[in-house]
Amino acid sequence: MKMKIQIPANLVRKPIVSDIVLKTKVLINLEKVNIETNKADMIVDVKDEWEDVKKAFEERGIKVDLLKEPIKRRLDRCVMCGICSMICPVDVFKISEDWEVKMDSSRCIICKNCIDLCPTESLTIDY
Ligand code: SF4
Ligand code: SF4
Structure with a gap:
């Protein structure tokens, strides 16, 4: 936890x-x-x-x-651009073979690097 x-x-x-x-x-x-x-x-x-x-x-x-779900993503906004996967230091985001950006929120260390870079403001942190 x-x-x-x-x-x-x-x-x-x-x-x-x-x-x-x-x-x-x-x-x-x-x-x-x-x-x-x-x-x-x-x-x-x-x-x-x-x-x-x-x-x-x-x-x-x-x-x-x-921190049960450190970072949240609004899938209705996400355009699967993959920018978050390039900046995250702990590999929360992975691009699958069918080009979908998968997310394992439990790995997040709340560095907030991805928040400002997401072009669609899909990512949020509550803390
Ligand atoms: S940067 Fe934002 S829009 Fe792009 S894949 Fe990540 S969450 Fe989705
Ligand atoms: S806040 Fe930091 S650790 Fe968490 S998903 Fe974004 S880039 Fe990765």
Whole structure:
């Protein structure tokens, strides 16, 4: 399960992720990290027992959003041009043999590269 983790200012310099991995014994894959002086945002992927990890973050006062469908596409707008498949760093989009652009939203790390490039504004991210 992918999650967006929002760490508040008072916890930015604490070893939160290491602490949670040691306590839960669940591995956390960091997919994207944005650290500023007064906050930090992370996209993490947890394959097993993600509920334990979510609870551990929340017990420390950290906001967690589940990313069940990180990016959405409006098929009524998409013209299957394939531009998104060229810019996505994690291969969310694949062009099939019959030239249809297939999508696996679960791979998305919310970099937003594709949003501005889509000529028909078919792609949206809620977070
Ligand atoms: S860039 Fe937009 S229109 Fe082109 S294939 Fe991707 S989602 Fe569809
Ligand atoms: S937001 Fe980034 S990772 Fe997600 S589909 Fe678009 S280009 Fe790929």
